[in-house]
Amino acid sequence: xxxxxxxxxxxxAAAAAERLDAQARAYFDxxxxxxxxxxxxxxxxxxxxxxxxxxxxMTGAHTRVELLGRTLAHPVLLAPVAFQQLAHPDGELATAHxxxxxxxxxxxxxxxxxxxxAVARAFRGDPDxxxxxxxxxxQPDRDxxxxxxxxxEAAGCxxxxxxxxxxxxxxxxxxxxxxxxxxxxxxxVHLEGLRRPPSPALxxxxxxxxxxxxxxxxxxxxVAWLVGHTRLxxxxxxxxxxxxxRLAREAGAAGLIVSNHGGRTLDTVPATAELLPRIVAAxxxxxxxxxxGIRRGTDVLKALxxxxxxxxxxxxxxxxxxxxxxxxxxHMLRLLRDELEIAMALTGCRRLTEAAAALSPPx
Numbered sequence: 001x002x003x004x005x006x007x008x009x010x011x012x013a014a015a016a017a018e019r020l021d022a023q024a025r026a027y028f029d030x031x032x033x034x035x036x037x038x039x040x041x042x043x044x045x046x047x048x049x050x051x052x053x054x055x056x057x058m059t060g061a062h063t064r065v066e067l068l069g070r071t072l073a074h075p076v077l078l079a080p081v082a083f084q085q086l087a088h089p090d091g092e093l094a095t096a097h098x099x100x101x102x103x104x105x106x107x108x109x110x111x112x113x114x115x116x117x118a119v120a121r122a123f124r125g126d127p128d129x130x131x132x133x134x135x136x137x138x139q140p141d142r143d144x145x146x147x148x149x150x151x152x153e154a155a156g157c158x159x160x161x162x163x164x165x166x167x168x169x170x171x172x173x174x175x176x177x178x179x180x181x182x183x184x185x186x187x188x189v190h191l192e193g194l195r196r197p198p199s200p201a202l203x204x205x206x207x208x209x210x211x212x213x214x215x216x217x218x219x220x221x222x223v224a225w226l227v228g229h230t231r232l233x234x235x236x237x238x239x240x241x242x243x244x245x246r247l248a249r250e251a252g253a254a255g256l257i258v259s260n261h262g263g264r265t266l267d268t269v270p271a272t273a274e275l276l277p278r279i280v281a282a283x284x285x286x287x288x289x290x291x292x293g294i295r296r297g298t299d300v301l302k303a304l305x306x307x308x309x310x311x312x313x314x315x316x317x318x319x320x321x322x323x324x325x326x327x328x329x330x331h332m333l334r335l336l337r338d339e340l341e342i343a344m345a346l347t348g349c350r351r352l353t354e355a356a357a358a359l360s361p362p363x
Contacts (some may be wrong), residue, residue, distance in 0.1 A: 001200065002296075004325070005331075006320075006331070006332075006335075007186060007335070008295075008296075008335060008339075009293060009295045009296070009313075009316045009319070009320075009332060009335065009336065011120075012047075012284045012316060012319040012320045012323055012328065012332055013029075013291070013315070013316070013319045014101075015318050015319070015322075015323045015351060016087070016318070016319035016320075016322040016323055017029075018021075019322045019323060019335075020086075020087065021256065022178050023179070023180050023181070023183075023261065024086045024087065024322075026174040026175045026176075026177070026180055027083070027086065027175055027180050028081075028086070028087070028315060028318050028319075029174070029315065030172050030173070030174030030175055031170075031172070031174075031262065031263035031264050031266070031267065032170030032171055032172055032173075032263060032264055032265055032266060032267040033170065033171050033173060033267035033268075034154065034173075034176075034267055035263060035265035035267065036258055036263075036268050037266070037267050037270075037271065038262065038263030038266060038267075038271050039263075039266075040270070040271040040293075041260070041262070041263055041271045041272055041273070041292040041293030042261075042293040042307055043271070044271030044272070044273035044274055044293065044294070044301075045271075045273050045293050045294065045296070045298075045299040045302060048273060048302045048306075048359065049359070049360035050298060050301065050302065050343065050346075050359065050360055051347060051357075051358060051359065051360040051361075052346050052347055052348075053300055053346075053347055053348030054348070056172075056348035056350075057350075058344075058348070058350060059343070059346055060350065061315070061341075061344060061349075061350040061351070062350075062351070063075065063337065063340055063341060063344070063352060063360060064352075065150050065304075065310060065352055066309075066354075067255075067287060067310055068129060068131075068159060068233055068254060068255065068287065070158075071255070072103070072105065072310065073128070073130070074103065074104070074128055074337050075300060075304060075309065075310035075311060075312070075340075075352060076104050076105075076300060076311060076312075076313065076333060076336055076337065076340075077104060077105035077106065077107060077130065077133075077289070077310055077311070077312045077313075078095060078099050078104060078105070078106040078107060078313060078314075078317050078329075079107055079262075079282075079291050079312035079313060079314035079317075080107040080108060080109035080110075080135035080161065080163070080237075081109060081314050081315075081317060081318055082109045082110075082111030082112065082113075082188070082235075082313075083111060083112075083113050083182065083186055083188070083320060084113060084114075085113035085114070085185070085186045086113075086183070086186055086222075087122035087318045087319075087322040088321045088322060090131075090325055091112070091114045091121070091321075092108060092109075092112045092113060092114040092119050093114045093118055093119060093122065093315055094321060094325045094326035095321055095326070095329050095331065096108075096119045096122035096123065096132070097122045097326045097328035097330075098128075098326045098327070098330035098333065099122075099123075099130060099329070099333070100123050100126050100129040100130070101109055101123050101333060101355050102330050102333040102337070103130050104130045104333050105130035105131045105132070105133065105310070106119075106123075106130065106131075106132050106133070107133045107135050107161050107312065108132065108133070108134050108135060108136055108157075108191050108252060109135050109189065110134075110136055110137050110148070110187060110188070111188040111190070111193065112188070112190060113186050113187065114189065115190065116151055116152055116155045116157065116190065117151070117155050117188050117283050119132065120132055120155040120156045120157065122167070122213075123156070124156060124159070124178035125214050131158040131159065132155075132156065132157050132308060133157055133158060133159040133160065133235075134147035134155075134157040134159075134160055134161065134162050135146065135160075135161040135162075135163060135237070136149065136152075136160050136162050136163070136226075137162075137163055138162065138218040138222050138226065139167075139194060140197050140216035141194060141195055142218075142225075142257065143197070144193070144194050144223075145226075145314070146229060147199060148190060148305075149226070149229065149230050149232075151190075152232070153230065153232060158233075159232050159233045159234070159235060159254070160230060160232050160233070160234045160235070161221065161234075161235050161236075161237050161257065162224070162226060162234055162235070162237065162273065163237045163238055163241075163261075164218075164223075164236050164237065164238045164239070165216055165237070165238025165240070165259065165260070165265055165266075166238065166261055166264075166265050167218075168209065168214070169219045169264075169265070170264050170265040170266060170267065171267075172260070172264060173219065178214050179337075190313035190333060197216060199212050199213075200212060200215055200356055204293050220247055220251055221253060223236065223248070223251040223253070224251045224252060224283065225251070225281075225309070227237035227251060227252035227253070228252070229350050229351065232251055233254030233255065234252070234254055235253060235254055235255040235256060235257055235289070236248045236253045236255075236256050236257065236274065237257035237259050238257070238259050238265075239256045239257065239258055239259070239279055240259075240260060240270070240272075240275050240279075240344065241282070242278050242279060242282035243282075245279045245282040245283045245286075246282055246283065248283075249283050249286055252288070252294055253285075255287035255288065255289065255309065256279060256284060256286060256287070256288050256289070257288075257289045257290065257291060257312065258275050258276050258279050258282065258288060258289070258290040258291075258292075258308070258336070259272060259274050259290070259291045259312075260272055260275075260292055262292055262315065263292070264293070264312050269346055270288045270304060271292065271293065272290050272292035273290075273292075273302070273303070274308070276288070276290050276306045276308060277306050277307060278304065280307030280308070281307075287309045288307060288308055288309060289308055289310045290303050290306075290308045290310060290311055290312070291310065291311065291312035291313065291314060292314075293315075294311050294312070294313050294316075294336075295316065296336075297316055297336055297337070297338065297339025297340035297342060297343050298336075298339065298340075298343045299311070300339075300340045300343075301340060301343045301344060301347070301349065301352075301358055302355075302358075302359065304311065304352050305355035305356045305357075305358050306356075306359070307358040313336070316332055316336075317329050317332065319332075332356065343358070344358075
């Protein structure tokens with residue numbers, strides 16, 4: 001790590017911009033289309049206000065939260081981010097060691113450049129480590145999907161995170177302008193051997209997207225199929241509509257992640273901070289997490305005040321990884337947790353179950 005030690009997550013973003021090549025920057029930092037949702041995610045957390053409180057006893061305060069039957073030391077998890085070897089040669093393995101050391105949960109991407117078995121070893125044997133979850137896309141080859149689920153189970157993953165909001169990639173202009181291609185040696189190791197079904201013959205007037213690519217995409221029936229074929233809890237990532245939240249609950253989801261894919265799929269979707277309260281209200285009692293634009297400990301406190309059980313951070317882990325490998329990711333997590341504790345102290349919030357009281361009421 002350089003002598004100019006980052007003091008906040010935006011510092012890591014600025015430093016990473018100097019280290020990553022143009023293609024990697026476009027892939028990690030870009031969003032869909034005009035990137036309005038990408039910027040809205042950040043702005044929405046900033047616009048929520050906190051209420052300071054004074055002279056309140058804070059001895060014994062803590063950041064612990066309950067999630068899926070476990071007590072977590074703090075409510076920060078690392079979101080699934082693909083191809084982390086684009087940022088650092090150690091890729092997801094370095095991220096995993098940092099997460100385990102800082103007691104943070106980690107969600108490993110299906111498109112990881114390091115296999116789940118190697119990543120799981122970083123968590124194994126450490127009783128203080130946070131949970132390792134595995135992010136999944138249901139593939140047209142359901143047998144291949146089920147084999148991947150079995151690998152995650154055997155490796156010791158504690159939950160599956162099914163991404164449901166990206167049946168196709170968004171129109172990512174930055175990536176297209178940069179001509180993004182994976183460099184030699186970086187690949188989605190979990191998808192090796194996946195056989196793509198032949199494209200159906202299109203009839204006149206049919207769409208190559210709707211009637212071709214999307215012909216084998218999963219539906220709610222497949223969510224119920226997955227829940228019934230694993231012993232792990234299944235969380236759905238990419239929920240932005242209350243009706244979908246209710247359908248997820250009916251399909252057996254153990255939790256939801258309010259996410260607009262970091263602004264990388266459908267542009268002009270509302271910010272996750274705006275969406276979060278509606279989803280929490282729709283599934284009263286079901287654990288709800290949120291990602292998108294979390295950059296400060298104050299953002300974490302706000303998210304829990306709005307009803308989230310925990311938050312996930314995506315781009316910041318890659319920025320820190322690019323700057324200083326595992327040490328950078330660990331430091332980034334420490335900064336976020338320190339800021340959370342400071343925010344709790346200054347709002348008089350001794351437990352994160354009290355976070356709603358830290359929110360300033362609308363004027």
